């Protein structure tokens with residue numbers, strides 16, 4: 001229990017002060033509550049001994065009134081401090097995790113499902129935010145309340161005080177048993193909650209596939225299973241705790257009765273006066289009231305402990321550029337030396353070396369799965385090479401801080417992700433402080449200003465999550481506008497292979513031409529024209545660069561490149577041929 005409380009305060013960080021304030025107020029609250037007993041003692045004494053005067057009565061009423069007022073005010077303040085502290089603590093943590101995720105190696109996202117990460121910053125964090133402060137408060141308050149009243153009653157009669165103390169110790173023993181049980185069953189509950197978030201996310205994200213393939217039942221089944229599992233674990237946890245709660249409650253009730261019996265016995269044998277005896281009889285049922293609540297709440301301690309661990313695991317995952325420095329490269333030349341890389345054990349790049357001079361265009365081609373995208377991801381340090389090195393301007397990319405490295409790159413991938421925000425803000429992502437005029441200028445150059453202006457709310461149109469409300473071609477051009485606005489010296493472009501209609505295709509090509517003007521360009525190329533015009537072509541096959549050079553040279557060599565060109569030409573010819581058009585492969 002102490003360990004979890006410590007962990008909670010360490011987790012709270014700088015917000016721990018607010019939590020401590022809440023707990024300090026809860027302690028004062030316990031003292032105010034204990035004062036009620038003192039007031040009661042004064043009244044009882046006055047009545048029993050016949051010494052009650054108006055003055056004594058008013059004094060005791062005043063103490064009682066003050067203690068109640070104090071208890072109400074301190075409780076209210078304590079609750080406010082804890083609520084504010086816990087909310088701010090989790091807001092800080094969520095922001096820190098959000099910042100950190102940007103700098104984590106992509107391998108982290110391979111090893112941890114989206115559901116697990118989402119659950120950690122939503123559900124799990126909510127446990128820490130909402131449940132933990134209440135549990136901590138009730139537990140600390142429960143024990144402190146019992147301790148203060150015990151001390152007070154020890155002062156009136158040490159024998160009764162000892163009985164009460166014994167009750168607390170036996171209760172703690174039973175509580176220890178419950179926590180031991182909790183240690184075995186709580187992890188499954190937290191895991192089931194996290195799995196449920198994952199299942200819901202997957203279900204919603206894959207809803208179009210579910211519909212297209214009529215898989216509603218199968219997909220729903222997985223979700224149902226996760227819901228069942230979550231329900232089973234939650235209900236199981238409650239049921240498992242019932243006997244322990246009953247035992248704890250029984251112990252406290254028995255000791256309360258023992259206090260009553262002992263007080264009467266001491267009175268009858270003449271070793272306790274009537275005032276103290278009456279006071280003990282009344283107090284017997286107050287002493288443990290808060291402790292009982294603390295006992296039932298402590299069942300949740302283990303779940304809180306695990307929740308904190310889950311969040312901290314993400315929070316403490318090492319980021320990639322811990323040692324990186326803000327470097328401005330001397331040039332934009334890129335060089336890879338003997339680069340090897342594997343995803344887990346699957347080797348993707350094997351001893352690959354290349355040079356991309358500044359201001360040139362390099363096309364990377366090769367069969368699907370050959371490692372083209374991976375190579376680009378290594379240059380931009382989405383992943384780190386296993387061996388060898390990649391340099392930008394002569395400095396290893398690992399020497400750079402991620403921010404200073406990525407400032408040099410604009411990337412446009414086939415799969416464009418737009419945020420659930422306005423078009424304006426989506427483009428502004430390339431340069432957060434850009435003015436509306438700058439955004440519009442970039443959009444014009446990316447050939448998307450006209451379609452944006454035709455939307456009812458123009459640049460303020462919300463695009464829906466992932467850009468769902470726009471066509472594929474429109475999304476592509478918005479991502480190009482973003483890249484144009486960023487105006488980075490190196491452009492990495494994965495050319496779209498999806499069938500875009502001729503109108504969109506030509507606008508897309510114009511947009512790409514604008515984006516790539518006077519830049520160092522690395523292109524995963526699919527179009528013949530792009531490939532042919534590149535100063536350097538790298539042919540990647542099965543993790544190795546099997547051919548490199550200009551178009552003419554590689555055509556003359558024959559091999560994979562010549563085959564690729566032949567296939568592309570045939571594919572284009574077939575497409576246009578079906579429309580009955582004459583075509584010139586060289587002009588494509």
Ligand SMILES: Nc1ncnc2c1ncn2[C@@H]1O[C@H](COP(=O)(O)OP(=O)(O)OP(=O)(O)O)[C@@H](O)[C@H]1O
Pocket residue numbers: 110343348366367368369370371372373374375
């Ligand atoms: N995040 C990842 N985790 C594990 N394996 C991956 C990951 N990304 C890609 N791979 C695997 O690495 C191999 C190379 O993928 P990569 O995307 O680099 O190929 P590519 O040449 O760009 O293919 P394509 O032309 O089809 O886009 C593939 O077999 C792919 O399954």
